[in-house]
Amino acid sequence: MILEVKPDKVLISPRRKKVHLFRQEMEFQQMLLTVQESLSGDEVQDLVFLCSDLLSLKYLSAVSTASELFVLLETRDLLSPEDPSLLLELLKITKRHGLIRNLCLDAHMQTRGQISSYRQLLFELSESITGEDLKNIKFLLIKTLPRKKLEQDITLLQLFVELEKEDLLNENNLDLLQGMIGKINPSLEKIIILYKTKNSEMFHAQETGNISSSAEAEWNNTMPSPLTSHSSVDIMGEQVDRLFLTEAAESIADQSQHLEFNSEIENESVTENLEIQKYEMEGDWRGFCVIINNYDFNACDLPERKGTDIDQKTLVAVFKWLGFDVLTKQDCSREQILKVLIDLGHRDHSRADCVVCCVLSHGRVDGVVGVDGQIVTFKELMNPLQCPTLYQKPKLFFIQACRGTSRQSAVGPQTNRADDMTVSDAAVSSDTIPEAADYLLAMSTVPHHVSYRDPNIGTWFIQSLCSNLQQLVPRGYDLLSILTKVNFDVSRKTCKYDVKKQMPQPEFTLTKRVVFPVPKTCPPLQ
CATH class of the missing domain: 1.10.533 (Death Domain, Fas)
Incomplete structure (x- = not known):
């Protein structure tokens, strides 16, 4: 054995x-x-x-x-x-x-989650905020924190600490932070919204005793954390969008139950609420108007935009008449277009009533084309004007460019097109208006279609816009009503030699009516 x-x-x-x-x-x-x-x-x-x-x-x-x-x-x-x-x-x-x-630290080591999701949220925001954004945040806090603090070379994280000391910021009070970030960078605001939503769900689960350790871990994994790649901002934005859609769908039934009960109360106050407020335009100076006029596209083999100089001349005259300081820029590449808009955003608009940007160029469905053939999306055009001195002031964009290559047809006989002088601004082939208030994006045509330009008299859209501003501003019409008249006029136009049609399209997040004061001088054009 x-x-x-x-x-x-x-x-x-x-x-x-x-x-x-x-x-x-x-x-x-x-x-x-x-x-x-x-x-x-x-x-x-x-x-x-x-x-x-x-x-x-x-x-x-x-x-x-x-x-x-x-x-x-x-x-x-x-x-x-x-x-x-x-x-x-x-x-x-x-x-x-x-x-x-x-350091040969085990990347798979079990961490105990000692850093709160709130701290990680603030850190993620600080990593995504630029130096220019920080300046704008300090400007927004100028009446909230001591000026001495804001004038120091203080970082965003240090700014968060100061807000915490004043009890203006904590894990359950993010309203001030959300308001500031929403004005400076709307895409980052979605991270805060998602955090607040998840935090609310977590609190409810803790109060009702329905949360387990595994559920808490899963909840923490969905929080905006630097442990994920920077593309998490976009992913969380999609989650917030889905969340809002779900909440909207669920609230329809609840709202319908209260309609009958509230109808009598609403009817009593409806007369008071009928009046739509107007943006303030009290001074002699309306603000800046920038006109980007692209004519020469030889660098990218697109055709010259003959007749665009007529549009520029008309726009300059009309907006000067309306009280704007007009700045013109010729033949801008993508980089130059962006620089013009960034420079415009850096100007002091504190005394201005609004700001205007007109872009005359070739275009595609989601933006305009620089003379180098590179596209600038509509969102890229508008983002630079999210600055503090334009807060709650209308930011007006007028875009003369094609948004595709399709032609809108009309009923009528085909004719010989050999003498047709009307040309389109289409480039060889969607951003939409950003989630910020007080924007207007008035485009010369609907998506995927061309817009037309006569080398001798300018474009249908710009000429109709200027003509109607002249005629209807002195009569007290607001800008959206004027653009509706522009839509009507342009939709009735047809090329002499063809059946080409065009339908302009304004998109807006205006919260009040834009009514230009009647100019003291006579109209510049007849």
């Missing part, structure tokens, strides 16, 4: 155990030293901000180096050689994946 011999347990002497722990501690400290040497001053402050819920601000305010932060975390047993998960979590949030690899 063979006897199984089991080895005795290996006993580790206290001395060996002490040496092992000492070596582990030294390796851990060396790792922290490597992290410290790899981080810039701004990155250290990022870590300090992320740890704001774990440590007292009294101690964090004095932290200037990573080693000082790590000492505080170790003192409070938040970081140790046995559990470096917080360090891994911080490096993941700040996207230092290369450093994680170099």
Whole structure:
């Protein structure tokens, strides 16, 4: 019979155990030293901000180096050689994946989620905000925080801390932040909306006792976190859009139940609510009007836009008559078009009533074409004007360009087209109006179709627009009514030698009526 011999347990002497722990501690400290040497001053402050819920601000305010932060975390047993998960979590949030690899930290280590989703939300926003956006945010806070604070070279994260000190910002109070971000960058506002929605659901689940640890983990995974790629902004935007659609569908039934009950009350106040407010236009100066006029497309083999100089001359005369300072730019590439709009957004519009931008060019379904053949989408045209001094003021765009190559037909006989002088502004082949208030985008044609230009008298749309502004502004008509008349006039036009038709299309998020004051001078044109 063979006897199984089991080895005795290996006993580790206290001395060996002490040496092992000492070596582990030294390796851990060396790792922290490597992290410290790899981080810039701004990155250290990022870590300090992320740890704001774990440590007292009294101690964090004095932290200037990573080693000082790590000492505080170790003192409070938040970081140790046995559990470096917080360090891994911080490096993941700040996207230092290369450093994680170099330190041989286990990327699959189970983190404990010690950094709140609220802190991660604020950090994500700070990473997505540009320097120009930060200037605009400071401008919006000029009456909320001490001017001395705003004039300092303060970062967005430091600005968040100041708002928290004033009790204007916390995980359950994001209204001020959402309002500012919505004005500066509407796409980032969707991240806040999603956070607030999920936070509300989480709170309800906790109150009713219907949340499990797995459900909480799943909820945390859907939060706007830097642990995902930057494209998460777009994904979350889609989630918010679906959320709103669902809520709208679910609310229809609820609203219908209250219609009968509320009808008597509404009927009593309907007379008071019939009057639609007008944008204020009290001064002698309306604002700036920029006209981008593209004629020469030789660089990209598109045809010259003969007759566009007539449109420019008419627009200059009419908008000067309306009280605008008119600036014209000729033959702009994509980069130059964007620069013109960015420069316009940087101007001081505090005394202006509104701003106007006219673009005369070739076009495609989703934007206009620069003389280099590169497209500028409608959204790219409008985004630069989301600036503080234009807040709640109308931003008016008039676009003379094709939006495709299809031709709108009409009933009528075919005729010889050899002498047809009317040409289109189509380029070889959708952005829509952004989710910001007070925009008007008046386009010369509907999507996928061409618009027409007569080399001798200009384009149908621009000439009709200028003519109707002349005739109807002195009579007190608002701009949308004037554009409806433009739609009517252009829709009735037909080329002498063909059955070509055109239908303009205004899109808008105006919240009030645009009524230009009657100019003191006579109309510039007859």
